[in-house]
Every structure is written in C-alpha cells, then in structure tokens.
Amino acid sequence: MKRIGPLLTLLGGLLLALFMLTLNATTGSASKATSAGDTVSASPTATRPPTTSAPPSPSASPTPAPSRSAPANADYAGRTDDDSSAVAVSLRDGRAIAYFCDGRDQESWLRGDVAEDGSMRLTGKTGGVLAGKLADGRIRGTVDLGGQRHTFTAEKAVKPSGLYRATATVRGAEIDGGWIVLPGGRQVGILNRDGAPGAAPEIDPETGAVTVDGQELTARPVTP
C-alpha cells in the first residue's frame, strides 16, 4: 500500500505556492505602478487620500514588454556636481525610477523608460525632468527642478546603498519619506509630513528601520 496523503500535502503546497506567485506577478505589477516601492501602509494604497507627494498614478508607466534588450537591472546613486543634492536611479526591465533630493526641502520622484542605448528621460509628477545616459557602469546627466539645472553622476550602488521609501500614517499625519543611501554609507533624505518636507531621520540601511515621531517604520528599496 502506498500512502497518498503525503504526496497530496506536497502537491497542495506546490499549488498554493504557484497560486501566490501568480497573484504576486499580477497584483505585484499593478501595485508597483500605483506606489513606488513597497510601502508601510495600514490600509490598501487605493483607499488612502492622495497627498501632494502622492505616488505616481497608474497611468504613469504602462508595463513594457521585458523582452527587448534593456539595460541590466541595477541601482545607481550619486551626488550632483555642486555637491548640494543626491540622485538615485533604479532600473528594472527597461523602466526607471529616480529620486532627486537635497536633504532639506527639494525633492522629486521621477519615472520613465530607458532606451536600449542606456539613455533615459524621466519626469516627475510634481515637476522636474531627469535626462541621463548609462555608460561604463554609471549614469551621467542633469536634473531640472525648480528652475535650476543640476549635473550629476550616479555610480552603481549595491545593497545596502540605494534608494528607499517609506509611507505610513503616524498619528493622523501622512508620512512619506525618501532616502538615498550613497556608496560609503552617507544618507540624504526628506520626510514629508502631510506634504510638508523636512529633514529625514536616518534609516538603518540594513533593515530599513527608521523612527518617525516615535513610531518605528520600515523603509523599503524602491523599484519602478
């Protein structure tokens, strides 16, 4: 007699895993389009009232076919040439999301497509245009924001350097923080409380843990 129970158990686990994977693959890309990166949210993103720095809308980036030869998935981080601000770019499957941040009050999330030759033109919902080109393992380009042009160079960044974001509601205030962890460990970030920008507390780049107004949040790596 061969018992069938254990096989059914394994099969059940396998089916459940495949089901979850398809759920991830479908809703995952949808949520990626509505919210930049995973967010710490007490309620589903759709039900939250939009903030001034709201994540880009679903129409911002239709999923392109990943089959074309886009630049390899990677993260880049660096500073502007005048050393006033930081820029991070995250590339996935021919799409890019970038974050420009001066650590005080100037910031912009920008997104767009990356051409096969590595050039990109990313636009921000709240203004700002990033024009850059990936070559020799770094992205060089410019960010136009608030009437100023910043030239920047972003080197390839490996974890724990990179681009992080956390959104949550803390004591009734909509919190939206963005951080760039530069190669070498320096951090530049801005925390919005109900749309008002300010300096951000440091995150633990290893865990993404950050304390905002006494509440522990998790900042997560951002992907397009």
Add this chain to the structure above:
Amino acid sequence: MTVDPNAATQGFASPQPVPRRPGAARFLMPALVAAAVAVALGAYGRVHDPAGTAFNLAGFSSTSAVKSWLATASFGFALVQIVSALMIYGRLPGPGWAAALHRWSGRVAFLVAVPVAVHCLYALGYQTYTPRVMWHSALGCFFFGIFSAKMLLLRSERLPGWLLPVVGGLVFAALTVVWLTSALWFFRTFGVTT
C-alpha cells in the same frame, strides 16, 4: 493507546531481509528530491531579481508583519508536531487521534509556511549580507527540501525505526532556526506589531 495504524514505517523487524536494491532507491529518491527542492529554491532566490514588494494583507502594517505572524503560527503547529509525534511513538500518553493530529497539524504548519516562503523568495531573494540573513536563506531552502524528503519517506514501508524521527527532527530544527532568524528577530526589532 498510541499505535498509529498508518505508522508502518516504525518498522517491525521484517521476517525476510529487505532486498538491497529497492532499499537504496527508497532512501536515494527522497534525498535527491530534497536536494533538488532546496537547490532550486535557493537558485531561484539568487538568480531572480528580488521584486522588493508583493501584495499585503489588509489590517497589517507591512508584509513583514504578516509573514512574522504566519511564521509564528507555523512554528506553533510545529510544536504540536513534536508533542503528537512523541504520542505516536508512545513516549507521551496521548489520545487515539494523536496520529491524525500529527498529520493535520503538519499539513497546516506546512501550508501556512508556503506563502511566507513565496514572499521571501519573490520579494527578497536569497541573501547573505549578514550572518542572520545567510542562515535564514540557507535553512529556509533546506527546510522545504527536508520536508519534501520527509513526505516521500512516509510513503516507504519498513524504514529503519530511527529514520523518520531524525528527519522529522531536522524539519523541526530547520523551521525553528528559520523562525528565530526572521519572525523573532522582527518582533524584537520592530516590536510585536500587526
């Protein structure tokens, strides 16, 4: 009493010697499947680009919180596994349904752990950047490998009496370390939050 009608694998000494060849295959197949499962999961987690995100459940602050609670539930059922196994083997007084309890608590523990593993591998991948993360990644893959082996071994009859307890113990030990390096770490770092 505690005799499981299905526990043929505890093995009464078989009257005639078991043929050598099928015996080897009986152990080899689960071992190979275990290795294949563990390596495949690890390779997927390593090669595939972590999405960094996956769907969340309403009512939880983060996917990590969901996973921590699911993992804790799984670990709780794993503790039931140890007790019910001791009952089946007569080391503890237990009811007649100890075997059914063992089977079903095991199934629940496994099925609850699957979504956690899917999220880990899909969103985070196989990582080695700290010892905690390295052990968690390695033993997480090992857990599903050795669990597959345990399930397949259950189908064989007349195994050496020590084999199932040892493999089952490995499954439990792997799950324990995986839980310690993830859910317990999460609760200690971020507090016991939902």
